Amino acid sequence: MKTEMQKRIEGHSQIAYELEICRKYGIDYRAQKGKWASAVERLHPKRLQLRVAAKIKETDTVSTLRLVAASGHLPPFQAGQYINLLVEIDGVCTGRPYSISSPPNQIAYYDITIRRVDNGFVSSYLLDQVKVGDILQSTGPAGQFYYNPLIHGKDLVFLAGGSGVTPFMSMIREVTDRMLDRKIHLLYGCRSPQEAIFHQELLELAAAYANFSYDLVISDPVSDYEGLTGLIDADLILSRIGSVEGKTFFICGPQEMYAFTIPELKKLGVPDRRIRRELFGLPRQIHNDPAWPKEVSSQSVFTVKLSNGQEIPARADESLLMAMERAGIVVENCCRSGECSLCRVKLVKGQIFQASTAKLRKSDHQAGFVHSCAAYPISDLEIRL
Numbered sequence: 001m002k003t004e005m006q007k008r009i010e011g012h013s014q015i016a017y018e019l020e021i022c023r024k025y026g027i028d029y030r031a032q033k034g035k036w037a038s039a040v041e042r043l044h045p046k047r048l049q050l051r052v053a054a055k056i057k058e059t060d061t062v063s064t065l066r067l068v069a070a071s072g073h074l075p076p077f078q079a080g081q082y083i084n085l086l087v088e089i090d091g092v093c094t095g096r097p098y099s100i101s102s103p104p105n106q107i108a109y110y111d112i113t114i115r116r117v118d119n120g121f122v123s124s125y126l127l128d129q130v131k132v133g134d135i136l137q138s139t140g141p142a143g144q145f146y147y148n149p150l151i152h153g154k155d156l157v158f159l160a161g162g163s164g165v166t167p168f169m170s171m172i173r174e175v176t177d178r179m180l181d182r183k184i185h186l187l188y189g190c191r192s193p194q195e196a197i198f199h200q201e202l203l204e205l206a207a208a209y210a211n212f213s214y215d216l217v218i219s220d221p222v223s224d225y226e227g228l229t230g231l232i233d234a235d236l237i238l239s240r241i242g243s244v245e246g247k248t249f250f251i252c253g254p255q256e257m258y259a260f261t262i263p264e265l266k267k268l269g270v271p272d273r274r275i276r277r278e279l280f281g282l283p284r285q286i287h288n289d290p291a292w293p294k295e296v297s298s299q300s301v302f303t304v305k306l307s308n309g310q311e312i313p314a315r316a317d318e319s320l321l322m323a324m325e326r327a328g329i330v331v332e333n334c335c336r337s338g339e340c341s342l343c344r345v346k347l348v349k350g351q352i353f354q355a356s357t358a359k360l361r362k363s364d365h366q367a368g369f370v371h372s373c374a375a376y377p378i379s380d381l382e383i384r385l
């Protein structure tokens, strides 16, 4: 017997008829109710509870946290993806993305490898305060910086700088562990040999596997250093890989590395579609961006009015997201590089400086949305969360 409401739903009779057929001859889909949602939650959970199983010192300034599931399991990921670690420090709830450096075929744990940043808010906390046994919270694995067999071919060149080697470590370990049919050449730039993370393991992998080769390039060598030195420029790339033909280049490192390396690859005739890059966050000194309005001092503090009437202070040299977090306002975020759009807010009034690397959709522009992790206040603002 149909209720009045059911009669008003277009197509209801047809659905009821199909359900009847299913019940008689096949699957009754009502039994599946909720199963898809639980499968999606298993593969793409919004939050993970992780226990620190080990803390491994890599260099004087870098350690790896080995994270296991505090309950349940760890979802699968693609080598090159990251998790956003969500922490509360001195009452401020914030997050920082860290690439997973362990390979995806290792399903018992995620390794994240953290380099200490001078006056770093979260990196110092993770390296100094977090200990084995602690429980941390994170997002599920995310990010687009991974190998796609349909478009990237089988000949890959990785250009890494500093802690930017971490997503490559996951990819290299996967290819060598699983003996995948893929060739990788890693050019790893560091200031000094002591700063090179995973150096010994990389040397051993290169010696053991014919499809992996590795060069460490030192930019500030001591006088008797015998290895490769300088910056990873066109000549050096060509001298190590022979030809760029048919190769796909992946770059990960500090901002300056992209500004330098991409033109060098262009000199060699590498097309855009053969260059993939991962951003490790935004510049720490955004006011050094050539497009920054010179009349706005990086020391300026503006007032941001929120939709509920609350007013908070916001520094010009900090992202809007950071200002909200300092004021105790929790905004969903993941990449913190202006890419994923999770931290979107509507700018009702005022002006912001949007980092050039932020990837806003056309519709965001039209509707006045900004990515708060990549938006810096340059006047008083009014925003809607």
Ligand SMILES: Cc1cc2nc3c(=O)[nH]c(=O)nc-3n(C[C@H](O)[C@H](O)[C@H](O)COP(=O)(O)OP(=O)(O)OC[C@H]3O[C@@H](n4cnc5c(N)ncnc54)[C@H](O)[C@@H]3O)c2cc1C
Residues within 6 Å of the ligand: 082, 090, 092, 094, 096, 097, 098, 099, 100, 112, 113, 114, 115, 116, 117, 119, 120, 121, 122, 123, 124, 143, 163, 166, 167, 278, 279, 280, 281, 284, 318, 322, 325, 326, 335, 336, 337
């Ligand atoms: C996709 C991706 C992957 C990454 N992978 C890695 C990786 O594998 N390894 C790695 O080492 N790094 C990685 N990073 C960088 C990492 O996310 C952090 O940016 C880095 O560790 C520095 O964080 P930090 O908090 O120490 O420093 P910052 O973010 O520079 O912290 C200093 C800032 O914290 C803010 N701050 C200071 N005090 C407070 C306070 N009381 N309240 C609120 N804010 C405050 C200030 O604005 C200050 O500028 C990755 C980044 C991205 C985007």
Ligand code: FES
Residues within 6 Å of the ligand: 332, 333, 334, 335, 336, 337, 338, 339, 340, 341, 342, 343, 344, 371, 372, 373, 374
């Ligand atoms: S957190 Fe991804 S765009 Fe801001």
